[in-house]
Amino acid sequence: MKTFYHSTRGNDQTVTSKQAILAGIAPDGGLFVSDQLGEKSLDLARVSSQTYHETARQVLSTLLGDFSDDEVASCVAGAYADNFDTPAITPVTPIGDDWLLELYHGPTCAFKDVALQMLPHLMSRARVGDGRDVMIVTATSGDTGKAALAGFAGVEGCGICVFYPEGKVSDIQRLQMATQQGENVSVVAIRGTFDDAQTQVKRIFADEALRGRLAEKSCVLSSANSINVGRLVPQVTYYVDAYAQLVRSGAVSAGDEVDFCVPTGNFGDVLAGYYAKRLGLPVGRLIVASNTNKVLTDFLETGTYDRRREFKKTISPSMDILVSSNLERMLYYLTDGDCKRVASLMADLSEKGLYTLDAALLDRLRETFDGGFATDDETRATIRSAWERDGVLIDPHTAVAKCVLDRAPREGRARVCLSTANPYKFSADVLAALGRDTSGMGGFACMDALQELTGVTAPAQLSGLRDAAVLHEAVCDQAEMTAAVEAACARAFA
Template sequence: MRTFYHSTRSSATTVTSKQAILQGLAPDGGLFVTDAVDQMELDYKSLLSKNYQDQACVVLSTLLGDYTDEEIGRCVKKAYSNQFDNPDITPVTKIGDDWLLELFHGPTCAFKDIALQMLPQLMSVARGESEDSVMIVTATSGDTGKAALEGFADVPGCGVTVFYPAGKVSDIQHLQMVCQKGSNVAVCGVRGTFDDTQTGVKEIFSDPELNARLAQRHIKLSSANSINIGRLVPQVTYYFFVYSKLVEREAIKAGDKVDFCVPTGNFGDVLAGYLAKKLDLPIRHLIVASNANNVLTNFITTGRYDRRRPFIKTISPSMDILVSSNLERLLYYESDGDADYVASLMQQLNDEGYYEVTKSVKERIQKTFLAGYADDAVTKKTIKETFENEGRLVDPHTAVAKTVLDSIESDGVQRVCLSTASPFKFSADVLSALGKDTAGKDGFECMDELAKLAGLAAPKQLSELRSAPQLHKDVEDLDQMPAFVENSCTRIFR
């Protein structure tokens, strides 16, 4: 059965899931959604005894209905065979009275790997025998960039261009990107914030002259950000997987509700949980954890989204975001699919920097979503206490989520904290939070000291960066981003 998608801002034109994945962003600037999600049949009980790969096949087949079972099975096998260092892909461990969903066992040590090992496979199938080449253009606040580069490197018929805010990612995140090998990759720092960079990417997608010139050369643009439905859907699987693990370990019985606490900036990771809930997974609350850039906390609490605030550079850079793109999908679903209403909110956000939802929409959102935030000082305190009390190292993003989760009184419902990155990606900040002096030490010296302190080995894919050559040194102003993409297309698709 085909699954049709359309823009959050208009339902006038529909596309298949394959077409939505290839396009990435709807032509009107909206995000692709499907109205069929509430009618989709996915019995979570049937997944309880399945491994991660088999669960992924069921979830992807449900949400991407125009892919055949054989195509999905092939994609899953390629994405989740030997790229992860744990057979469970996303193992579940105990942390205090709660559970930790470890999403950092992939090739780039961050949760983005779960989706960005899958997206290239889905996109390759969607391309089929097309003569068109696809240039992936994506903005990153730190982790998406490397995961996209790793996933798409040397994929036939595809190129990948990654923009990151120069000076606003961690040292290790920066090296992961600029040391990336591959004949079809391009990396560029941007003088500005992540929000500036993300806006620049959206403008590239909506630039008719640029897209027309590329079309003449049989090149199409697509995205690897979570604005691409093919990036978002694979993340739904791990909500089902952790639920099955809790049943297996007799922490819950099938049918019991579970709470999830998710560190998020662009709202994609937590929106995957929302889709899992719409597919009837027994989820009670989704707790949105923000850092000091707490625009999402304010929105969920008040119903007013306001990006007109100072940008704060924090030790959890993947969450340093003031415009959370995926929130648009939630607005569509919680307004009962009122595309005109969503379009008006997005126009107001663009023109005036804020919007406020109706009371009914706010109340509907608050039935599912709770929110809280942690600044750097509290985040560091949580890193230190978690190591001292639990013997566990957590990265700053996970610490933000644990801080927020710990601030909410447990009432007997099992709770899962999503751990989105390896602590070794942020060695200096984690080491500093543990009370160690990092002055004058580079990221690798901090990594070595952190590994010794914790009695752990740093992930090989991170420690090996110390001797890797830096291959990508471009840094451009915002207005040069379109030219960089066009030049990258010329180099890659000769």
């Protein structure tokens, strides 16, 4: 059965999941959603006995219904092979009385790999018979960029252009992007924040003149951010698989509810948990963990989403976001598919900088979601306590979630903290949190010192960056991003 999608801001035009993946974002600026979400439920007994690959095939077939079984099987086999350092793909491990869902075992050591090793395979099959080249245009707050570059480098018929905020990602994150090889890849730093980059990327997608110029060259734009449904859907799998691991270990019985605490800025990772709940996974609470850019925490407390606030640079930079794009999808389901209402809320956010939910909608949102935030000092303290108390080395984003989870009341359910990045992506901040003075130390000196201190080995794909040549040094203003995309198309599809 085909799965049809339409914009969160209007349902007058439906597309298949393949068409939605190719487009990335709807023509009216909305995000693609399906009214069929929840029509099919997971068989918990079957899920609990499956491998990660089997569960991925089941989830993708359910949510991307116009992909054939053979296409889905091929995509899963290609995405999750020896490019992950464990056959479990996303293992669940203990941390104190709770659990960590380790999402950083892929080629770029971040949770984005789980989806971005899959998306190029989905995109390639969606392109069959289309005849157009696809340029992926993506804004990143740190991890999406490298994961997308690694996924799309060398993919026939595809190019990728990544924008990141200059000076607002970690040294390792910057080097991961700046050293990326491939004739079809472009990496550009922008003067501004991630929100600036993301806003301009959305404008680029809505630029009809640009679309026309690229169409003359048989090229179309798409996205690798979680605004693309092909990025979002693969993330649902690890919630389902985590539950299965807990059942197999005896930590829970099939049917028991489990809470998940998710460090998130763009709301995509936690939204995948909501999708899993709609598929019938026994999810108790979804706890949204923020850093001091706590726009989501405030929203869950007050019902008002207000981006008009000071942007704060933190030690968890991938969450330094004030406009959480994927929240728009949640609003669609929260309002029972009221496209006009969603469009009005998004217009208020764009024009006024804020919108407010009524009390009934806020109560409904709180039935599933809780929120909390951690300061940098609290994040550092959590990194230190996780190591000294539990013997577990965690990165700052995971520490934000663990700090928020530690403060949340226990309600008798098993609790899973999503661990979104390898700590060595943020060696300096992790080392400092463990009490070492990092003054005057570069990123790799901190990496070496952290290994010596903890005995935990840094991944080769990170430690090897010290010898990699920097290939991308371009910096531009926001107004120059459209020109950068056209230049990237010219290079990739010459």
